[in-house]
Amino acid sequence: METLLILGGLLLILAGYVWFVMLAFGRSLLWGIxxxxxxxxxxxxxxxxxxxxxxxxxxxxxxxxxxxxxxxMASHDSSRLEALFSLKWLRPEPPPQPELAISLRGEFRGAPFAPEQAELIDGVLSLREGQDFYARREIQVRLPQLPNGPLQLDVLPDDSGVRPEIEISWLEPEQDLPEARRLSRGYSLHLDLHPESPNRMRGAFHLVLPAEYKTTLSGQIELYTDRLRYRDGLVDTRFDSQDTLAWVLRDYLQRRFASHEVELSPLPRLDTRRNELSVPLGFRVAGQPDWLQVELYRSAQKGWAVRDDHYPRLREGAPPMQSPVVDEPQPEVAAVAPAVAQQQGALALEQLRAEPQRFQNRRMRVVTQRGSTAEGVFAGLDSEGQIVIRRIISGPGQASFVLHPAEVSSIELLAP
Structure with missing residues (x-):
């Protein structure tokens, strides 16, 4: 309301002045000037x-x-009035500074490649270009094991034994789903990364794929080791990620039970695009299991928080908080259960996400909300809960589709 009043007043003043100048020019040219x-x-x-x-x-x-x-305006929000009279809004805004110091040079399928995001989470080193739901172009290095400290690794094309798996994916302008290629041999890789507080690593990165992929990347890199963000040394709860929600919930439980001995069970995949979430929360306090239904909400100023949270901070000098999520090992499935092997037809998305191991290596057809179709072998869920459909192609490597559950319209199990 106050904005409309201010704009209306300025328009009236401007119209009156224009009228005044027109009358002056009507009197004579000199008086008009x-x-x-x-x-x-x-x-x-x-x-x-x-x-x-x-x-x-x-x-x-x-x-x-x-x-x-x-x-x-002054009575409702004095800071807006101060910003108005400071005239800062007339000055051009400086270009945003990148979060990470990424200095890589190379190409991706023959075109220049400048990744904007980098992370090393759950043993997967990811370099992404683009802020959209699906990355325009992405390189992933799936490490067989991740050390607790510095990461130093050298791989040559002729090396044998267990080696990282490289996956490149890209999204063509006319496509709704990204296409991917995966290879485990024939490339060279050099990593020399050192951890930096609180959740980053920095160092050298060098990757050369076989000639037919036309993909090379080399330089210095800085990356995140989790999906938390910090501001002034504290966790920024305004950042939308599964790790942020887990941190908020763990912090809430620690203050509610006045104990740092809180273990949070793995959370279901939560939709951070919503402003309110109802979370069934399993946890342990000093080894004793418990359960709560927790309501999360998001505000523009404070970010994510638990509704009706009135518990005080723990006393200073208490032991530091542990990792927000307790990962539980997932059982490895070598074959599909016989009962499922005979199942065909429509499959509910919730059933696939709840028991992905039951449908491992099954042929299926997935249709997205936009009408695109991905058909192939179900390869499981990735670290972000996305559905991976693998397709056999000629030549080295593999092709795969990666689909977010929110984009899925229907799933159909096909005959083996």
Missing amino acids: ASLFPPLALVFLLRYWGLVRKAVVFGALGWIPLVVGLAL
């Missing part, structure tokens, strides 16, 4: 008051809504 300069305009006003009084009164009326709007 003089009315554009405040001292000479005042002379014209005093000399020809009878001619311009209506224009002056009309412009003066604009001060009424202008003053009322400024008074309302």
Whole structure:
């Protein structure tokens, strides 16, 4: 409301001044030019008051809504009024500074590649280009094991034994789903990364894929080791991620039970695009299992929080908090259960996400909300809960589709 009053007042003042200048030009060309300069305009006003009084009164009326709007703005939010009079909004905003210091040079399928995001989470080193739901282009290095400290690794094309798996994926302009290629041999890789507090690693990165992929990348890299973000040394709860929600819930339980000995069970995949979430929360306090139904909400100023959270902070000097999520090992499934092997037809998305191991290596067809179809062998869920459909192609490597559950319209199990 106050914004409309201020804009309305300014428009009235401007219209009155334009009317005043038009009357001056109607008198003569010299008086018209003089009315554009405040001292000479005042002379014209005093000399020809009878001619311009209506224009002056009309412009003066604009001060009424202008003053009322400024008074309302000051009473509701004084910071907005200070920002208005500081005239900072007239200055061009400086370009945003990148979160990570990524200095890599190379190409991706023959085109220049400049990744904007980098992370090493759950043994997967990911370099992404693009902020959309699906990355425009992405390189993933799936490490067989992840050390607790520095990461140093060298792989040559002819090396044998257990090696990282490399996956490249890209999204063509006319496609709704990304296409991927995966290979485990024939490439060279050099990693020399060192941890930095609180959740980053920095160092050298060098990757050269076989010639047919036309993909190389080399330089210095900085990456995140989890999906938390920090601001002034504290966790930024405004950042939307599964790790942020887990941290908020663990912090809430620690304060509610006045204990740092809280273990949080793995959370279901939560939709951070919503402003309110109802979470069935399993946990242990000092080894004793317990369960709560917790309501999460998001505000623009404070970010994510638990509703009706009135518990005080734990005393200073208490032991530091542990990792927000307790990972439980998932059982490895070598074959599909015989009962499921005979099942065909429609499959519910919830059933697939709840028991992905039952449908491992089954042929299926997935249709997205936009009408696109991905058909192949179900390869499981990745670390972000996305559905991976693998397709056999000729030549080295594999092709796969990666689909977010929110994009899935229907799933159909096909005959083996």
